Amino acid sequence: MIKVERRPVSDPGIDENAKKLTPEQIEGVIRHVLEKESAGRLRTFVETCIHCGLCSDACHYYLAYKRDPSYSPVAKVRLTLWDMIRRKYRVDAESIKMYARISYAECNICKRCSMYCPFGIDIAYLMTVVRRICGLLGVVPQYLQDQGNSHMYTYSQSWVPQDDWVDTALWLEDELRMDIRNGRIPFDKEGAEVMYSPHSLEAKFKTNLLTNIAKIMNVAGVDWTMPSFDGWDSTNQAMHVGDYETMGMVERMHFEAAMRLKVKKIITSE
Template sequence: MARMQRRTVADLGFDETIKNLSPDKIARTIRYVLEKEAAARLKAYVDTCIHCGLCNEACHFYVSYDRDPSYAPVAKVRQTIWDMIEKKGKVDPETVKTYARIGFTECNICRRCSMYCPFGIDIGYMMILVRRICGLLKVAPSYLQDQGYSHMYTYSQSWVAQDDWVDTVQFVEEELRMNIKNARIPLDKEGAEIMYSPHSLEAKFKTNLLANIAKIMNVARVDWTMPSFDGWDSTNQSMHLGDHETMGMVERMHFSAGFRLKVKKIVTSECGHSFRAAVYDGSRSLGWKEPPITYLQPTQLFFEFVRDGRIRIARKIEEPVTVQDPCSIVRNRGLGGMLRSVVKAACEDFREVDPCLEHNYCCAAGSGVINYGPPWKFLRMEGGRAKIRQLQATGAKIVIAPCHSCHKTIEEMIDYYKADMHVMFISELLVKTMEIPEDMRTPEGKGSDQ
């Protein structure tokens, strides 16, 4: 029988933490999650799977690693959940490390496999259970654990405190005024139509993205705001850690910020996981069937802006353009059509990818994998081979990816595979192509990009 062969990776989050585990603690945790928390779905899935291996094609890791059977979705379940059930949780710390490696680093919970399983078994759910178990045992990539703690202490992903946040907004606004006359970034405006909720990186070192959003909001003349208080950050890495408790707290805070400002809707940043956390995992863990407040991803907002003529395209991009369908917003919420609609409005030459929409491949960086730091970069680069080949096949020079994970990893893969293209967010695309109304133009900016 084939064996799982993996290169050794040093990660304190795995290597050091397993030293604190006792067999008793491991068994108790596994049994608690599998017997107390998981119910019908786990039982139905485990009792039904006939080990046919038809889910394999669904996994981008399987495709990227030359059809290595140990990367097939069912193989990941075999090496984790089935193993735990068979051994009744009586496993050694080294085995927990293997579980964690599979659950955290070899599955992006993109849920493509549930579309390929003849029974519709949700293998992603079982991988979430693996992450839950390993997360409770504190065996997880150290960078991700750090972000989990950041959520607990600062309610933001990357240790951005509330005063840093306000300071950032002020200087972004000042800079923006060089391009857009009298541009405003209103904080804490009660009753606004939209509360924009950025990714914490937009408040830390990707402030140009926040500036882009502010520019679009100003040009579209939207009644918008952002909270100055905690709850402004839309990210939720605790979800990836299997830390449902912190995940719920962060989401509750986030929704509360919307209610406190009495806004009509919350718009998250161009990010996949924060959208998934709000509408899916977070809402459900708090007991909501759908989010308690209208919750949009910018793709939806930009689609409305372009459709309603609030944003006019001044000059279309002429180079060939393609898209990446982020799993969390396309397979998880069907926003692929809106994404294409906006891209086609702003580009002359749109190239469709194959497979596309909900059948598109994951970028191999989803569900927190983008955040695991240098030790795990190889995994994204090699696991994303299917993705980059597919994008290259379109002949496009620009890839539009409305998700931070997709954006960053594809940009890195372009470098790694020496592909001749670059990645843009939809907001970047709009900022480059939209018309700046006469009354907003400044002598410095003249309405062009910064």
């Protein structure tokens, strides 16, 4: 693996978990993701890239790091996917730490590079494949993995269980009535026009944002509702972890909530 300049950053989710990896586990996971889970897109994109570097200017990391070539989109593929493929999946834990750092912390999957690539190679997708490998190996930045775990345990991103969610919305409604006479935060209104699904933080430390939305909806006279049951949270950090099993569950719950309430539209925040 070639040397790239990086300021060392310690993250228990990456450093501690990488210590537990065995070579067989690493090889097995990479083989599973690259050969079983991925198919046409991965192979075609990797075989088509002509290494021209025209994607570089698309990347805000590349520009922000003063055009350091190791931050260009194609360089990130070169340091992760090509590296695994060239070494026939036999890579060590240090490499996995590097892959995790690059895919989680040096790319935020914005897809701008796909708009710059003459072949339309979806480099962001290639980075999600790398994240999937790191996610399955459990080598994930701790804060992100924590949010992923929260989705598993509480069905919301920030450890807000369903009873807390209802409780929060009820006291927000009380406070709303100081500003708007008979203001309502209507739960479970079947057949409403709109289901508003908040960001998880609106039920935790940024409740004023939910109040703002409630004010807008009340004053505008929108026929709106929110689910009192699980599926209210619109966020999905499991997707960023690479935990597609939890991601699927979260996404399904969200849409099933809308189906159950028979709403016409879903409005999400931020």
